[in-house]
Amino acid sequence: MIKKLLTYSLFCFTVSALAQTSTEEDLITIESTKQIDSFLQAKKHKGNKVVTFNEEKHKTILAKELFSMSRGAVKIKENEFEKTFYKVLEKNKTPYYRVSYIYLDGAQRTEDDITNLRSEIVTKYNNGIPFSYLAKQYSMDAYANKGGDLGWFTEGKMPIEFEAEVINGNHSLEDIFSVHIPETNAHYLVLQTHEPKHIAEIKVLKIVEAIN
Numbered sequence: 001m002i003k004k005l006l007t008y009s010l011f012c013f014t015v016s017a018l019a020q021t022s023t024e025e026d027l028i029t030i031e032s033t034k035q036i037d038s039f040l041q042a043k044k045h046k047g048n049k050v051v052t053f054n055e056e057k058h059k060t061i062l063a064k065e066l067f068s069m070s071r072g073a074v075k076i077k078e079n080e081f082e083k084t085f086y087k088v089l090e091k092n093k094t095p096y097y098r099v100s101y102i103y104l105d106g107a108q109r110t111e112d113d114i115t116n117l118r119s120e121i122v123t124k125y126n127n128g129i130p131f132s133y134l135a136k137q138y139s140m141d142a143y144a145n146k147g148g149d150l151g152w153f154t155e156g157k158m159p160i161e162f163e164a165e166v167i168n169g170n171h172s173l174e175d176i177f178s179v180h181i182p183e184t185n186a187h188y189l190v191l192q193t194h195e196p197k198h199i200a201e202i203k204v205l206k207i208v209e210a211i212n
Helices: 002-029 033-042 061-068 111-126 131-138 142-146 160-168
Strands: 049-054 074-078 082-096 099-105 176-181 186-192 197-210
Touching (some): 002 074, 061 197, 099 142, 111 176, 160 186
Antiparallel strands (some): 049 197
């Protein structure tokens, strides 16, 4: 009887060990988007997903460990209830930009009003009033509450004409420039607050498995 129990226990341990290692082995072979999608379909769990880590935003110990890993590497975290696998799918450095702006709505103001406002704002800024204060006073969208600061952003967040001027306009720090978008009658007065910078990002496949 004891012999049978020992045999059964060894069998269960072997099956469990194989089950635990098979996920890691499967992850190592995954490369394409199609493979990732299929794997996520087969491994149904609300925690299973592709996650993007940004070096500027994510400062946790886990994020730092993942950034130190090479592309294709797998990391395993385990607690009493579950095991979590992380596979680094991609490692990139993405260009980010940062400016502040004051938005003037051409649907609510005449062209003459906007021209006069722009001149008034620039004069006040040149006389020492902080741009963030002026944005809170004049800007006509939600970023007024943030002093016009967009934060770090990538291409695709703002209108094409806005991004083209920010990215390709060769503006120096503290330059103020205007952007007009006729289609939406939007007017922007933009302050170049930061130099562009490349921020490291990684895409990670996260798989969570319950421990039986």
